Amino acid sequence: MSVTASPKLAVPRRRWPAPVVWVVVAVFLVVHVLAWQATEFSPAALIAGWEGMADFLAESLPPDFSVLGKSLEAAVITLYIGLLGTTFSIPFALALALLASRATTSAAWAQQAARAVLSFLRSVPDVVFALIFVTAVGLGPFAGVLALVFHNTGVMGKLWAEAMDESDRGPRDAVKVTGASGPQIALHAVLPTVMPSLAGLLLYRLDVNVRSSLVLGLAGAGGIGFLINQSIKLFRFDEMVTHILVVLLLVVVVDQASGFVRKRLGA
């Protein structure tokens, strides 16, 4: 059966969007036109230049698998850069997250200071950190590890602080009533509650950092990114494709492994 309004009931009139909505839409469109022009966005150029891409593909296929051994070795270095960059940032990220979270720190000035440090570390891209550290320790994987430690401390510290902020207030109150101090509340109410989330975020960051270390390699931090850069400079696109296939494998393996563990953690 269907329900119909009795004819005496006045149906509310459809409402047009408020003028402010039109203004927002107009601004949105104008910004996109400006962006289109500034980026020289041109589908025509892409179509006209298809031969260039075809040549590139023709040169890169079939892949040159003679470099596979070298490629795999370098991929392991890339993995190691991502791994150390993640694990060595744990103590710094944890300390800053504990200071930055409302759940664990009551002094507003300490929260603000920790948040400022995290924002700074987060807003400097890892590639920029890498370029800075290259001047100190020279080209190579070590500069990449240092860059990731700094940038990842910023990102992971913020993610962890947010996870702590969202933790249930109840156990915190209950432990506070026993007379526990701030650090004791963090240790025995907040951290045990959020541990699965923290571990899940850690694995997610490992995944991201392994991919970042690839880009750092392009900037001279060694690993497989460095080999890709070299192949391009030497116009050995067939070698490059081998490296890229290895990268694909690496990324899929790390992604699947971290996804599997995160699922088991329920995070």
Place this chain on the structure above:
Amino acid sequence: MLAIRGLRKSFGGRTVLDGFDLSVEPGEFVALLGPNGSGKSTVLRCVVGLETPDGGEVEVGGNAAMVFQKIHLVGRRNALDNVCSGALGRLPLHRSFFFPQDVREEAMGCLERVGLVDRALDRCARLSGGQQQRVAIARALCQRANVILADEPVSALDPQAAVQVMELLKALAGDGMAVVAVLHQPELARTYADRVVEMKATVAA
């Protein structure tokens, strides 16, 4: 053991408590009854310091512990660790990373008192509601409390578990503790409490 005089508290202009008095002797079990918003929970929260009263005096002869309606254990930790956390107030930070052996022994004694020694190593999230509330009471015991404030301790429990928890609280009062419980069930209050205090809703501003 517990003396509250002229307690006043308002939240954002709404007066919840306006000169509340209560005194509880050792060994006495007092039930607080009253409609939602009459300030029953606020009284308890002011006593343990989770709220700061606007005025009045709270005197606790010893150590006040609190038991919550939502229990508030750390569900991922086992019962023993949760009970040990009651001792945090007397442990210096450097001894509180891992609970010392003497605290673990004392906590086992507290679990024995609530009849859950055999569940000591079970994660709290795997215990039933009634068992969880008894673990929370054991945590209060591990705090060496002589005043137990229970905020609707049985509202989330089935009738059988509720009776177990009420009998436990009654028995603790029998041991000489002062027990104050906010209840929503007048029949439980009449059955178990030595004294029932009815609170009226303050006029909403």
